[in-house]
Amino acid sequence: MRIIEKFDRWVEDGPFTAEDLGIYRIIYALSVLLVAPDITWLAHYPDFMFHPPPGPLQLLSGFPSPAVLIGLEVLRSVILILLGLGIWTKQVSIAAWLILSATYGVTFCLGKIDHTILLTLPPLVLAFAGWGNRYSVDAIRRSSTPSVPPQWPLRLLALLIGWGFFAAALTKALTGWLSLSSQASRGYFILGFVTQGRTHWLAQWVAEHDVLVAWEIVDWLTVAFELAILIALPWWRAFRITLAVAATFHLVVLLIMNIDFSNAVVAYGAFVSWSAIARRIGSSRVGRFGVRGLEARHARLAGAGGRILLVAIAVGVGAVSWFLMVSPAGSISTGPIGGHLIIAIGAVIGLTYLVLEARTALVLLSIVRRPKAPLAPPQ
């Protein structure tokens, strides 16, 4: 077999089903509604502070007005709700990528660029994976059984995530992060603790137990795990293990350094077997109770009642996420609640996956090590 054919086969090889992608589309839309930032504060900044990064934002001469910024936020919420419902999914997915790029992009015009690109990528890539073919209004309209989704978009998304981490690892390695005479992660921790009020969760305890050797190990582990994601790319199982480690790592970073990497965790969700999790929940006692409840109300939910309920849920989700985003309580910032919740759930899923993989590895190991039974003597 020629190398190009092997590559094609590898690109199209994957375990992801239409159900996995359909559930992920809904989870993605909900998650982004929870983590997408409020951008209206930018209107308070003068235009001489407007420094757009290279790209289409340079067409602007200054920060948009409050009305435009609110309009962008409303549009973003509407698009994400349409995405969650699976209405015109492919077009809406591309619109979601555009609006997320625009709303994150304007926040970068003050000179600080955050690592939020991983969050914007899934809708652009998975628009071509048919993630609207299950659990969507589009699927109800078509009423045909979806075929196996193409796997290349998942490979592409994995490559983009792996490349992002590889670039981060390379930058760290080339700028002295691994020098034994300094501890870069400790430097970031202290800077955040002293100047940015990152003193929550375990930060105070870590500040009181300042062990340089531990920080040096953290430096090396960070670079190792960032490199591992791209290295693991050829094998889905290895790639998922690195993402599970990453999800756990992000919880540790949140607890110690108070840095929110929920954007990345949302992107990792594309590689979770959501249909397997749904089946497990469905077969549990709570799941069976829920399924019975839905079946009992099937007649009412199938008609106009179902549509009204769906619209009510969509409006409710949009309202709650907006409420959290704008922090109406003033001094209490509710914006990070969604992000922190996503990181915690991501770590639980990641740790569970690692435990299951470890158990499988132990079982395989015990089979390999089991002494072979002596052959029976010939009769």
Next chain:
Amino acid sequence: MGKEPGLIVRFADGHVEPAPIEAILPPGPSVPFIAFSTAYDNDAFRTNSEAVAWLRSKVMARFPGREIVGLDIVWRKATYRTANISMTEYVPLRTVSVDFGNVQ
């Protein structure tokens, strides 16, 4: 290690008072400090009437009813040895003085 601005407000009666930078700038998630540094970390902004007027309006809002004549931006290098802020070492770099007298 990092470069930090400190703001000293000058009043007409000769009194001076420090002002925390967070109180001067509009709210925003962790970017105001970077935005301020980018905009005011060189003398060029003093010839930018929009930049000076904006700074003046923010200082005036912080001290309503008081006659303010100017502002000193004291840049200093900060070395954060530990998470204990009292252990931070500061080395003054330079001071940029802005007079608000002629700003409309």
